[in-house]
Amino acid sequence: xxITVTINGKAHTADVEPRQLLVQFIRETVGxxxxxxxxxxxxxxxxxxxxxxxAVKSCTLLAVQADGHSVTTIEGMASADGTLxxxxxxxxxNHGLQCGYCTPGMVMAATSLLKENPNxxxxxxxxxxxxxxxxxxxxxxxxxxxxxxxxx
Amino acid sequence: MIPAAFDYVRASSAEEAISLIGQxxxxxxxxxxxxxxxxxxxxxxxxxxxxxxIGRVSDLSYIRDAxxxxxxxxxxxxxxxxxxxxxxxxxxxxxxxxxxVGDPQVRHRGTIGGSLAHADPASDLPATxxxxxxxxxxxxxxxxxxxxxxxxxxxxxTSTLAADEMLxxxxxxxxxxxxxxxxKFNRRAQxxxxxxxxxxxxxxxxxxxLVNMSSVPVLATSVSAALASGASIDDAAAxxxxxxDPQADLNASVEYRQHLARVLTRRAxxxxxx
Numbered sequence: 001x002x003i004t005v006t007i008n009g010k011a012h013t014a015d016v017e018p019r020q021l022l023v024q025f026i027r028e029t030v031g032x033x034x035x036x037x038x039x040x041x042x043x044x045x046x047x048x049x050x051x052x053x054x055a056v057k058s059c060t061l062l063a064v065q066a067d068g069h070s071v072t073t074i075e076g077m078a079s080a081d082g083t084l085x086x087x088x089x090x091x092x093x094n095h096g097l098q099c100g101y102c103t104p105g106m107v108m109a110a111t112s113l114l115k116e117n118p119n120x121x122x123x124x125x126x127x128x129x130x131x132x133x134x135x136x137x138x139x140x141x142x143x144x145x146x147x148x149x150x151x152x
Numbered sequence: 153m154i155p156a157a158f159d160y161v162r163a164s165s166a167e168e169a170i171s172l173i174g175q176x177x178x179x180x181x182x183x184x185x186x187x188x189x190x191x192x193x194x195x196x197x198x199x200x201x202x203x204x205x206i207g208r209v210s211d212l213s214y215i216r217d218a219x220x221x222x223x224x225x226x227x228x229x230x231x232x233x234x235x236x237x238x239x240x241x242x243x244x245x246x247x248x249x250x251x252x253v254g255d256p257q258v259r260h261r262g263t264i265g266g267s268l269a270h271a272d273p274a275s276d277l278p279a280t281x282x283x284x285x286x287x288x289x290x291x292x293x294x295x296x297x298x299x300x301x302x303x304x305x306x307x308x309x310t311s312t313l314a315a316d317e318m319l320x321x322x323x324x325x326x327x328x329x330x331x332x333x334x335x336k337f338n339r340r341a342q343x344x345x346x347x348x349x350x351x352x353x354x355x356x357x358x359x360x361x362l363v364n365m366s367s368v369p370v371l372a373t374s375v376s377a378a379l380a381s382g383a384s385i386d387d388a389a390a391x392x393x394x395x396x397d398p399q400a401d402l403n404a405s406v407e408y409r410q411h412l413a414r415v416l417t418r419r420a421x422x423x424x425x426x
Contacts, residue, residue, distance in 0.1 A: 001160060017157065018157075018158060018159065018160030018203065019154055019155045019156070019157055019158060020154075021154070024154075040153050040194070041153075041191055041194070042187065042190075042191055042254075042257075042258065043342065045255070045257065048257055051260075054231075054260045055256060055257045055260060056257050056260050056261050057257045057258070057261075060186065060187055060190050060191060060258075060261070061186065061190070061261070062160075062183075062186070062190070064160055064205070065183075065186065065205065065207060109256070109257065112256065112257075112260075113256065116256075127341075128256060130255045130256075130341035130342050131254070131255025131256055131257045131258065131342055132255075
């Protein structure tokens with residue numbers, strides 16, 4: 001089935017099998033490998049992207065479900081001139097990553113969280129990121145990064 | 153993990169969806185948000201040969217004040233239920249319980265109708281709508297019928313939905329100022345409840361729904377009967393597991409689940425009565 005998905009502002013048209021997952025479309029068909037696959041069971045959040053501006057887990061969507069919709073991945077967060085998104089900058093300044101595997105998903109989930117709740121408490125950040133696991137267990141600095149970004 | 157191959161068709165209206173499921177029969181499944189179905193398909197625990205995508209049927213996404221009850225379209229997403237000012241005012245227990253479903257990413261995609269039709273007794277919303285005395289509207293080729301939540305669940309992942317029917321609307325009575333509480337016990341963030349309790353209380357009336365205490369969501373009628381006859385919260389909550397038939401699993405034995413049901417019911421009723 002032919003689908004067109006706009007990813008980071010650019011339309012991508014491809015003929016896909018209905019069973020192709022959106023994360024495979026992003027990584028293998030389009031070649032954007034910043035979105036990671038972790039648990040592959042919609043638990044860990046490593047594959048989080050924005051679908052029409054909201055965080056979703058791309059391992060639990062079919063590519064055909066995103067047909068005609070707009071996706072943002074971690075590659076679409078920084079400006080064209082390389083200036084980091086404020087959330088990426090906050091993760092860098094607050095040492096919000098260790099091995100980095102969960103980081104793209106964390107950044108996508110955290111930006112979606114701040115869109116819905118621009119001034120969260122620490123507890124609200126922790127609850128808001130419950131769908132993202134960090135196996136380095138580096139949650140403290142991840143939460144600090146999100147709070148720092150919210151404060152601007 | 154990749155699902156087994158299937159054919160994919162899109163419905164643009166409820167009528168078209170029902171016509172398509174009539175055409176394809178038992179081998180077809182509706183795809184709403186997909187957050188129960190796609191994980192099962194990836195594990196090959198479900199292998200429908202046709203998926204009928206109803207995710208674009210926008211006229212089944214609504215929350216309306218219908219006087220005595222609130223009408224919720226089956227394709228309303230969890231995030232929209234959770235944040236609905238109408239539900240927060242009139243059915244706050246449902247809005248709150250929905251905020252405990254999965255995680256924010258799941259709630260951006262999952263729908264109330266999808267969760268209820270999936271009929272998983274470990275899910276939060278079947279027991280919550282059961283406690284609230286909700287009615288489900290089910291639509292098939294010959295029109296719609298209403299099914300009380302108490303009559304909908306037949307067994308594990310099994311409901312009274314016929315192969316050619318679709319859950320289209322959920323009608324939840326207004327709570328009219330009743331006290332309420334939702335208690336969900338689990339060991340890790342975003343997990344299913346090991347046991348959960350959704351409860352409301354208004355004078356002598358009450359409703360207590362149990363999550364993950366049987367192969368179907370359980371209405372703890374003994375608790376409500378005890379409260380109506382003047383029993384204390386402690387005495388009523390002691391009967392919380394009377395209608396339940398829990399299973400043992402890696403998380404909990406039968407006895408532990410029964411214990412949790414009593415403790416969580418006591419906490420819920422205390423909370424709902426304060």
